[in-house]
Amino acid sequence: MFKRKHYLALGAVTLVTVLLLSLPSRAVSHLKLGIGGLFLPLFGAVNTVRQLPGRAVDTVLPRGELLKEIESLRRENQQLQVQNLQAAATARENDQLRALVGWQRQQPWKLKLASVVLRDPANWWRTIQIDLGKRDGLVENLPVLTSDGLVGRISSVGYTRSQVVLIGDPNCRVSARVVNPARDMGIISPIGPLENSLVNLTYLSGNANLKSGQAVVTSGEGGIFPPGIPIGQIADSSRAEFGLYTEARVKLSANLGALDQVWVLFP
């Protein structure tokens, strides 16, 4: 039944697998991003095709409509500038108060916009890849968010692309705080493979008083995520491990199923 070439094929495939699995993690990371780079021309082509309908609509849209849109954006921009002035004044006041109390001064967030180029093809991981890399100053463990809330963190960085492990993946645990008078703290962990918009908030204290709708934000513990990034809202809660601690399901603010563009937060 077995011929010589069958033995050879079996041996070669086993050898390649063992070699790859025994490579150091740094080499694997570089190799993965290098092989993934082969797909970049295809992603570029797909992105161009996806943008075509939008461009076609822009071309055929009447000039009056576009002018109206520009006017509306200009008004919105002015409104945001006024709000920004107010926020800057509040930040200055906050800095002065922090200085009076002796707390460390808060640094303003520096953000960089990135496009999502692909999703993990395996069903047992929740990762995406974005079009920013080392050349844009990215390093591992930078927080990634949308205007709605936290999305995840950078897990590996290539020259032009990076992998983001999403919140709800077993490799992305986040220390979180409930916005309530007790400031209950817990750990965000995955809930299940089919739940894209829900995560578990575990290890809350046994007497935590949680109500659905309460906001959940990052606590700042752990050193990766700065405090105050919105994560979601409490959906429901229950006692776990015979009342030893409380668990809550959190509805995520960011829609992880429809991510097109994300912000990378620099310290």
Next chain:
Amino acid sequence: MNVFNTILILAAAFLAVFAESAFSLPRQLFGAQVDLLPALMIYAALNTNVVTVSLLAALGGLWFDALSANPLGISILPLFAVGFPVCLRRDLILRELPFAQVFLGAAASAAVPVLSVLLLLSGGQEPLLGWGSLWQWLVMIAGGAVATPVIFALFDWCHHALGYQPRTETSFRPDREIRRDRKLN
């Protein structure tokens, strides 16, 4: 069997991995992404040689792992474990019957993710698993079962369109032509 067939299969694997990463419609509709590599492996195992099967397992697995959070190389063995026995026993399989293609595609699509997850767990990884994984597994099986006959049909069409077609012999032979030469008086 020629190199053209191997190249065609590897190109299809490359495009399949790309499609799984770039288009998430099955994930949005059914909550799981369909893996096309097991179905492609069944086609390769039934129609090509063990070299093509090994190349498909190695390159297909590498490409898949490169775009995924899997450790690099973990998908190679599950793909090969499905393709190799089918390739060895293909003389006993009625490969042209759609029922056989559907059954083998479903079986391969069931085996590959299970083997991959077992390898991940044995390597100390912590993949996202739960009761929902059972549903995802069923979606992958159904997707593989549907995809296999489609892949067979597509490759048949490709061979017909791009491959060398032998010239058909006619029954006409000039030396045996009956010459009718009636002389009319």
